[in-house]
Amino acid sequence: MKRDIVIHEVGLRDGLQMEHRTVPIETKVAWAGELMQAGVDILQIGSFVHPEKVPQMRDTDELFRHFAAAYPHRRTVLAGLVLNEKGLERGLACGVDMFCMGVSASETHSRKNTGMGVDEAVGRITAMARTAQEAGKKVQVSVQSAFGCGYEGAVSPARVTDIVAKYLEAGFGNVSLADTAGHATPGQVEELFGAIRDMDARAELTCHFHNTYGLAMANTWAALGAGVKYVESSVAGLGGCPFTRIAGGNLCTEDFVHMLQRMDLRLDLDLATLIGTARSVAAFFERDLPGAVYRTGPIAEPRPAS
């Protein structure tokens, strides 16, 4: 247990989409290259949304084409988020290895994001997932707002397990539960992932936590204990809203890897490179980002004189 943890880096997608300062494509290429070199297993490099809606993601197709050509024998799985059939079509045309797609467990969140209720959205997502799978692609299906919703508040576990049951019935066993609003607690994490393991012990579970209320790392630890293998995280803890002082970013990648390596896990990952990328990202945005280790340095490194 807790041995084969897979790192799914989402900073270039979930992290950057909150940032208003546009990151030039050369910079994204440099960061993504470093993250691949550091050994992250899955690299989510963008989402296929309308470029006018999320200008930060306007170069997603170009990035995939670049990396598919530059690294034909890559070890890293290149992942992209798709919200609809149009996005899937774009992704299939530009070299995406793994498609991430999902629905919200919150009716309000679902309607705000997609214009569809939850049931309709599940049907659409499983159809899209099938198309991607038939094209030979990896697929990850997710439930957003799985632990609570910024609009609706509490989300009943049954709503989440109902959606997951439909995914599993449709043959999609790579399931992510995303704590979009940062509401999850470790107790809830153990219960909900435990319930899904009880439904299908072979399901490959992914967790996705935000640190809005300071619980991302504790929730991740609880998730690992509940059998989760795939962990989504963001370099430097990117992903908070840059205009408030609220640190709502994703679980911080290099802090998580630092913890794992202190437990003799994933020693194959190049922590120094991850820290270097985190420092570049913080320098680019000219502000402190939530990560701890990129500022302190790892424990083995001598402390900088203060």
Added chain:
Amino acid sequence: MKRDIVIHEVGLRDGLQMEHRTVPIETKVAWAGELMQAGVDILQIGSFVHPEKVPQMRDTDELFRHFAAAYPHRRTVLAGLVLNEKGLERGLACGVDMFCMGVSASETHSRKNTGMGVDEAVGRITAMARTAQEAGKKVQVSVQSAFGCGYEGAVSPARVTDIVAKYLEAGFGNVSLADTAGHATPGQVEELFGAIRDMDARAELTCHFHNTYGLAMANTWAALGAGVKYVESSVAGLGGCPFTRIAGGNLCTEDFVHMLQRMDLRLDLDLATLIGTARSVAAFFERDLPGAVYRTGPIAEPRPAS
């Protein structure tokens, strides 16, 4: 399990001792009063050290005298840290309910702090603990640098369990393991506290974590799972070094209580008052402190417009 969690607030001691801006005694009285009103179980209001060594703690005796007189029927246990016999004598004279004292598991840290090696320090502490107990006081004995040392690096678990065995043999079962340098990982926490529970299932265990590398909450969750009941934390996450950007403060009290209450635990505590105190502390020091919830507000509270 995880039901009877006891909150031991250490912000006025471990938090303030790192701060160079002196907090006037009226301000400490106000904060301590609020923390008591919020329902913290144990309130560590200072340490008995030489006032020239730690000027921030120069009013410790006066604070204890004030609270012992002002709240003769208090529910809150007033705790003080003592390093030596002189401090114990002062504490016995001014109304301390509970004496906290300990040794470092790191030979270097022990010699730097006390001039004594670990073995000698253990003998001295157990003698002091006995004096306090005979005076009718509660006693908590601790092992500092239990999970790693800023000077020595790794600390072997056997060094820690040897010290704890001596405490238990001497009849002191209220044992705290302190992660002074912030080096602990959740795996290590489960192992070390588990080993102590195996030594004596009736031991009352306390954890004390710093968030230097982003792991304080995850370590605390792991500790609760390993049978720890007493949790030391600091309002607003005070305790980092104010002159670096390194967030090395204690586990943040109100973030921890917010998590507990989201799990229907410790609903008797007044979170709004804790958050109010955290905001006063941040306003006093005129900088953002590490806590998340005092900035975001609790989940039940509507978000401020951004």
